Amino acid sequence: MQSPNRHGGGRARRQSMSRIPARLNILMGIVVLMLGILGWRLGTLQITDSAQYKQAVKSADTSIEKANVQRGVIYDSSGKALVSNQGEQAITYTKPRNVTEQELYTVANEVGKYVTIKTDRLSDHNYANYYVLNKRHAKRVAKLSQTEAAPGTDAYAADLTNYVERHQAKFPLSASERNQAMLFQKMVNAYALSTIYLKEEDVSQEEIASIGERQAKMPGVRVGLYYKRESPSDTDAMASIIGSVSTSTAGLPENSVHQLLTKGYSRDDSVGTTFLEAQYQDALKGTKKEIEVKSNAQGESTEKTLYPGQPGSDLHLTINAKFQADVQDILKKNIPGGHTQGAYAVVLNPNTGGVYAMGGVNRLASGKLQDDAMATINRAEVVGSVVKPAMITNAMLNGTISPSNSVLTDQPIQVAGTAPKSSWFNRNGEQSIPLTASDALMVSSNSYVMQLMLKMAGKPYSKDMSLANLGSGIFQTMREGFNRFGLGVDTGIDLPGEVTGIRGSTSPDHYGNALDESFGQYDTYTTMQLAQYVATIANGGYRVRPHVVQSIKQHAKDNDDTTPLETTVNTQVLGTVGWTPAERNVIWEGMRKVVHGKSPFVTGSMLKGVKPAVYAKTGTAETTTDQASTLTYSLVSFVPDADVAMAIVVPGVSETTSTVNQTIAQQIYEAYWKDVESKSNVKDN
Structure with missing residues (x-):
């Protein structure tokens, strides 16, 4: 015979268990609702408001850029300048912190309309990369390469670039396009916030005027100064002691590029490569000028010099x-x-x-x-x-x-x-x-x-x-x-x-x-x-x-x-x-x-x-x-x-x-x- 107490206890448990699923259902409903709101918000951020927030980032963008200074002068024991600097006008580019390859492509094409540079150092990879950034070119390459990657993905871009690189002869670039591709290569290889030279030699007044008038369409591109080493003709006997300095075109010396990069040099910085110029590089190089650049939502920028820079120290030799x-x-x-x-x-x-x-x-x-x-x-x-x-x-x-x-x-x-x-x-x-x-x-x-x-x-x-x-x-x-x-x-x-x-x-x-x-x-x-x-x-x-x-x-x-x-x-x-x-x-x-x-x-x-x-x-x-x-x-x-x-x-x-x-x-x-x-x-x- 069943005890009344036991019977009553079983009824209580059944009532308790009947209430648990109701609580879980309510909790689960709240969780689903929150996930739905979160998903909607993420979608809004990534799709609907993406451009707005990107522009907001840009509108409040502040960066510190560095500009080159004059290298130190070398004098003989009598005070005669053996090697000094000749300042020449140049076209420079300072790479923003957040910039896409497509944006670089657009800027390079705009600059290339007015500035002509040597293209003998254009690499096969950058040739191909530049080529497929053109949407019409990309469709043609996709068809020929029969890529299965979805358009707009990294795999898609990689497939197209690799195909053009392997079959470059099928995808010729005109002389003007090669010029733009070389400009693109210089820009894409630059580090964020670093200033490089797009053209430092034989810059014409027409090129300078064209860049100056259209800087709003060429963010980061400016007219600057390039300092070239210069020696009097009557000091030729000193050349094999003074040594040489790398050019921005040649870039940092291959045997010390990684070491110099860790010291804060840019790839196209001029550095001493041999003899005195190399031995006293730290003294001769000086300290770069620092400029604070602020950009607003309209793409307009303002500059403020934080540090004027210090020209390189001068060497006075014992040699006459x-x-x-x-x-x-x-x-x-x-x-x-x-x-x-x-x-x-x-x-x-x-x-x-x-x-x-x-x-x-x-x-x-x-x-x-x-x-x-x-x-x-x-x-x-x-x-x-x-x-x-x-x-x-x-x-x-x-x-x-x-x-x-x-x-x-x-x-x-x-x-x-x-x-x-x-x-x-x-x-x-x-x-x-x-x-x-x-x-x-x-x-x-x-x-x-x-x-x-x-x-x-x-x-x-x-x-x-x-x-x-x-x-x-x-x-x-x-x-x-x-x-x-x-x-x-x-x-x-x-x-x-x-x-x-x-x-x-x-x-x-x-x-x-x-x-x-x-x-x-x-x-x-x-x-x-x-x-x-x-x-x-x-x-x-x-x-x-x-x-x-x-x-x-x-x-x-x-x-x-x-x-x-x-x-x-x-x-x-x-x-x-x-x-x-x-x-x-x-x-x-x-x-x-x-x-x-x-x-x-x-x-x-x-x-x-x-x-x-x-x-x-x-x-x-x-x-x-x-x-x-x-x-x-x-x-x-x-x-x-x-x-x-x-x-x-x-x-x-x-x-x-x-x-x-x-x-x-x-x-x-x-x-x-x-x-x-x-x-x-x-x-x-």
Whole structure:
């Protein structure tokens, strides 16, 4: 029998359950109603009111645009402008933040009616993209390509563009259409809010007037200025030092485009691509002008300058352009014929490292001469006996000899497994004479420095001795000594592309080359390294960094009376030799004797007539050029207690012109005292 309570409880549950579906129905109805309202509103926003809201966005559009400024000017040490800027009228385009390809197409077509540009860089993709933006063209391409994508979709546009790109010959563009397509390519490739050049060269007054009168139909298109680098014709000798700047047409250099883009550059910005223009890009480029542009619903815009921009800073060089040109002419005039590969010279201030001139001439395979000042830092040669002052200094620093105990007898060196090696004046031992360190420099004794090397290695010379157990450590000892002066290491010059030269092998089968290393016949060095080396000797033992920029001066703004900020490049000491005054005097005395000594075997006597008097060390290295035996002639020189030192290298010369290094040095000194400094400022020693 069922309990009354249980019966009553079941009735209550049935009543409760009957009420739940009613609540759910009401809730579901509310949800459906809300979804319907939301769907209607979305439809209204996307379809009915789409144009209105787009226009509202545009009507309140505010953007910050950037405009280029003048690049810094480069001056020589006398204040002569070597490269400046020539402002030319140009047609520019600033891409809005929200713009469609169809809108760009319309603007490009309008601009193309009045502006003609080169079309040789029109890409196949942009050709096709431009072509199918024409609705009539698009229908024809759709029919031929049999695309299944719905018109107006991205897939539809992609199919048509790809088809035209693959079958371009079927869809020709007229000359005027190609012109418009090129303008379209420039616009579509620009970044939002960036300003690019549509045309920067040979812009006619008619084109400028046409753009100015119709700017309402060409949003973003304006008449602006394009700054082109310009150099006087009498500064051609500086071209290979100053370098080049990219054009807006070529765009950013391919090897650094991504890096520059991350720094805020536009693809068509002009940047330094080589040498000084590249090395000092950050200083020369300046800071772009910033303009706030507001657009209203009617397409009208107003501009407000937020920042006037800062022109690039000016570079003031240590190089004297007149002297540089004279050095180039001297090298060209004196470079020997035959297999001679080039002639190179560096003249600098040994106390500050400031470079007065760095001249270079290459002989091409055709025989034509080519200016190449940068070869003084990126071309290394075996240079011969000019390294002997460093070698003798190293021996003194290592205790092998001393200023008061340095006598060794010059004699041919014969070791097992190695051909006899001797000094140029003592091939057969007939001139075997005792030499002090300074006398060894005077007569350029190979035997003397080879014997020093063996003593430094702990194996004093004896005839027919073996070098099998010499060890590679002696190479390191010699190279460390050379490095103190700047030989075989970076000089630190403020130019890109410097090389340090090639170091020969130190394996056991090359132990015999330690003899060659001692007199400069193994490792290779650049002319700039030789210049830093002789500067270190001249200034008392301080290795200073060579530099071609003396100061960086902020460009003065118009109507600004404040003194522009100027940064001077200070002398930078990279290291010291660590010798005593007595040890330094051994080297100075030896280099004095090279020019003014009494021995019949002095090697620099041609420089004896140069005034003020110079100290020097000549060098000769045996080389092979085009399978012919040749010689590389070198020379390092300085004027005691003065501000000038010099290095010269002439590779691939025949023996008949063995004094070419001294001839060049004579003429360069004459030019220096004429172009740079007066002789009256220097006491003759």
